[in-house]
Amino acid sequence: MSQPVAISVEGLSKRYLLGHNTTSADRNATLRDGIVNGAKDLARKTRDMFSGRQIVQGDSVEEFWALRDVSFEIPQGARVGILGSNGAGKSTLLKLLSRITEPTYGRITVNGRVASLLEVGTGFHPELSGRENIFLNGAILGMSRREIQAKFDEIVDFAEVSRFLDTPVKRYSSGMYVRLAFAVAAHLESEILIVDEVLAVGDSAFQKKCLGKMDAVSESGRTVIFVSHNMLAMQKLCRSALLIKSGRLELSDTVDACIGRYLVAAGGSDYNSAPDETRPKITEVRLLTVEPRIDRHVEIAIRWHLPAPIPGLKIGIGVNTIEGQRIFDTAPEDYGLHTPSSGGQHEAVVQIPPEALAARTYSVSAGIWLEHDSLDHVAAAINLTMVAAPVRRYRHQPTYDGLVSVPTEWTLKATQ
Amino acid sequence: MSTQTLVIEAGRAERHYWRDLWRYRELFAVLAWRDVAVRYKQTVIGLAWVVVQPLASVLVFTIIFGKLAKLPAPAGVPYALMVFAALLPWQLMSSSLTSAAGSLVGNSGLISKVYFPRLIIPVSAVMVCFVDFAVALVVFALLMTWYGLLPPPQVLLLPLFLLLGFAAAIGPGLLIASLNVRYRDFRMLVPFLVQFGMYLSPVAYSSTVVPEQWRTVYYLNPAASVIDGFRWCLLGGEAQVWWPGFAMGCAVTALLLWLGVRQFRRTERSFADMI
Numbered sequence A: 001m002s003q004p005v006a007i008s009v010e011g012l013s014k015r016y017l018l019g020h021n022t023t024s025a026d027r028n029a030t031l032r033d034g035i036v037n038g039a040k041d042l043a044r045k046t047r048d049m050f051s052g053r054q055i056v057q058g059d060s061v062e063e064f065w066a067l068r069d070v071s072f073e074i075p076q077g078a079r080v081g082i083l084g085s086n087g088a089g090k091s092t093l094l095k096l097l098s099r100i101t102e103p104t105y106g107r108i109t110v111n112g113r114v115a116s117l118l119e120v121g122t123g124f125h126p127e128l129s130g131r132e133n134i135f136l137n138g139a140i141l142g143m144s145r146r147e148i149q150a151k152f153d154e155i156v157d158f159a160e161v162s163r164f165l166d167t168p169v170k171r172y173s174s175g176m177y178v179r180l181a182f183a184v185a186a187h188l189e190s191e192i193l194i195v196d197e198v199l200a201v202g203d204s205a206f207q208k209k210c211l212g213k214m215d216a217v218s219e220s221g222r223t224v225i226f227v228s229h230n231m232l233a234m235q236k237l238c239r240s241a242l243l244i245k246s247g248r249l250e251l252s253d254t255v256d257a258c259i260g261r262y263l264v265a266a267g268g269s270d271y272n273s274a275p276d277e278t279r280p281k282i283t284e285v286r287l288l289t290v291e292p293r294i295d296r297h298v299e300i301a302i303r304w305h306l307p308a309p310i311p312g313l314k315i316g317i318g319v320n321t322i323e324g325q326r327i328f329d330t331a332p333e334d335y336g337l338h339t340p341s342s343g344g345q346h347e348a349v350v351q352i353p354p355e356a357l358a359a360r361t362y363s364v365s366a367g368i369w370l371e372h373d374s375l376d377h378v379a380a381a382i383n384l385t386m387v388a389a390p391v392r393r394y395r396h397q398p399t400y401d402g403l404v405s406v407p408t409e410w411t412l413k414a415t416q
Numbered sequence B: 001m002s003t004q005t006l007v008i009e010a011g012r013a014e015r016h017y018w019r020d021l022w023r024y025r026e027l028f029a030v031l032a033w034r035d036v037a038v039r040y041k042q043t044v045i046g047l048a049w050v051v052v053q054p055l056a057s058v059l060v061f062t063i064i065f066g067k068l069a070k071l072p073a074p075a076g077v078p079y080a081l082m083v084f085a086a087l088l089p090w091q092l093m094s095s096s097l098t099s100a101a102g103s104l105v106g107n108s109g110l111i112s113k114v115y116f117p118r119l120i121i122p123v124s125a126v127m128v129c130f131v132d133f134a135v136a137l138v139v140f141a142l143l144m145t146w147y148g149l150l151p152p153p154q155v156l157l158l159p160l161f162l163l164l165g166f167a168a169a170i171g172p173g174l175l176i177a178s179l180n181v182r183y184r185d186f187r188m189l190v191p192f193l194v195q196f197g198m199y200l201s202p203v204a205y206s207s208t209v210v211p212e213q214w215r216t217v218y219y220l221n222p223a224a225s226v227i228d229g230f231r232w233c234l235l236g237g238e239a240q241v242w243w244p245g246f247a248m249g250c251a252v253t254a255l256l257l258w259l260g261v262r263q264f265r266r267t268e269r270s271f272a273d274m275i
Helices: A031-050 A090-097 A130-141 A145-159 A174-186 A204-219 A231-237 A255-266 A392-396 B017-023 B025-039 B048-068 B079-106 B108-113 B120-147 B153-182 B186-200 B212-218 B222-235 B243-274
Strands: A005-020 A060-075 A079-083 A105-111 A114-117 A192-196 A223-227 A240-245 A248-254 A270-272 A281-287 A298-306 A313-321 A326-330 A344-352 A361-370 A373-385 B005-009
Touching: A005 A090, A005 A223, A060 A090, A060 A105, A060 A223, A060 A240, A079 A090, A079 A231, A079 A255, A090 A105, A090 A114, A090 A192, A090 A223, A114 A174, A130 A145, A130 A174, A130 B025, A145 A174, A174 A204, A192 A204, A204 A223, A204 A231, A223 A231, A231 A255, A240 A255, A248 A255, A255 A361, A270 A373, A281 A361, A281 A373, A298 A313, A298 A361, A298 A373, A313 A344, A313 A373, B017 B025, B025 B120, B048 B079, B048 B120, B079 B108, B079 B120, B079 B153, B079 B186, B079 B222, B108 B243, B120 B153, B153 B186, B153 B222, B153 B243, B186 B222, B212 B243, B222 B243
Parallel strands: A060 A248, A079 A223, A079 A240, A114 A192, A192 A223
Antiparallel strands: A005 A060, A005 A105, A105 B005, A240 A248, A270 A281, A281 A298, A298 A344, A313 A326, A313 A361, A361 A373
16 A cells, blocks of 8 residues: 655754853852853854854753654645644754755655745735735745735635725734734645644634634645644544654654543653642542443542641542543532541542543543632643443444533423 | 655755746745835835935035035036946945845744745845835936936946946845854944945045055955946046956956855755754
């Protein structure tokens, strides 16, 4: 099975040089020290300049590998997401693919034209009108004047700014600005489209529109590479993904697998924290159930430490989506119990009944409250991945998209 | 859709660079247009500034150097015209150098986000200066008719000197622009070069005042030959071009142009990292 390949990357590496200043206070304590160090700096920089090396501010130079030995292939027509925490190397990878910067080692083979949207409104000039900026931005992104002219009306329609076409862009609201910028980029005709975190700007209507457009673009056989922190958007648009971690390719798999791996790194099945003598603290959150299945109970243990008695204290856990959206929370007080609040170490176990959660990954948070004040809070203590089981619901439908499963009653009326 | 295969690798020579430049010619036009369009937005007299600037310079020069300092002008030619004929290429060259030298850092947003052959940036930045030149040339022509003078037949050679002037400015412009991306000291160099250069070039005076023994050194400055050439083409008469000097100017220009383009192409790939 040899699918035509759109992009092929082999052993790609990118190195930057970082400078460090020794910040010790007595580095330049005496004037003599100051002069000597200044002269050494100047000598090094001059030497670097004449040998054509990059000048780095600071005393010592460190090598920083933004990408290290990354290899992958993207087939034509694929929709690939690129995931990773901030600073993992995603933007560097996109810059390399877009020919903006050069690799240090390795090679990229690209089949087809690449259109990159690394920033919304690249080249937009605030003094020029919307109309003028469409031509400017389009030309910058690689469209010919004839192309822009042909698609002009489409672009204006998509951006919904026809009333303000002749006003200078500096007067636009940020929403209009972003819509116009994306509208131009969305109409690029290229075999490969690379989009970097542009959805972060703009309201949900705009995001929906953008995703819809990218969907359409991909339907027509073009390859789309999409970088975003919005997991939901990525799940909707992409089928496969690349997970980048600290400059290396951690995983190349389906979107769900990569998202799972990425978020698992953010929270395991165990949370531990040392007790603190100065304040109340949650010391452990642990998943007791070895294989959580939707048709079984799920048990979670939570331990906390109080340096002194705090009457009226409440403990609780929250069950959230992996993106952090709260689904529900629960506390002993909800059931007429009282959280132990004497000084020392305490433990509790919370049990979630079967057929309440769906077969997906959740993130569990835990907290200690007094009245409405939060004394300690662990936002994503552990991940909870529920495995499907042949319960009634799943016998008649293969997948369930809901976040939780709520027991309801149906009454079917007789036909008249 | 046509598919071309592109390989991106460290140190790989861009065999298609010049072809790429042709492909991106529209972007070049758009960037040049952008610089011109933006200049006079939200101004009241708008394009009229392009006329006011050279006239004001000529007025100042005539009063200060012509009347007060009493620098000599060749016979039959009013001092104002002699100065204006020199200001035309000088303004073009100095503003081209300044625009080109700062163009890369000024367009850092584009450089770090979009791919296109970077040579387009300094060259398109210079186009604004050509617009100014064209308008000033028209004003000069009007001034000539007001004085009742006609240009000599060699005015047809004017494009030759114009080309030399452009090349003489773009060479150092590219050199400084590319060096400036890495070492921002070079930005400081340009105003100094321009100021100093104006006194070294025959703007306020005629080349005839330069003593014999300094002539060879003097003509190493390509602006000297360009200005002489402009005066010869537009005014004729006693204004002469010293052809050996012209040859030297061409040689220096060619050298600087070669250095500039070479340095630019060598460092182009790392612009996005340094800018």
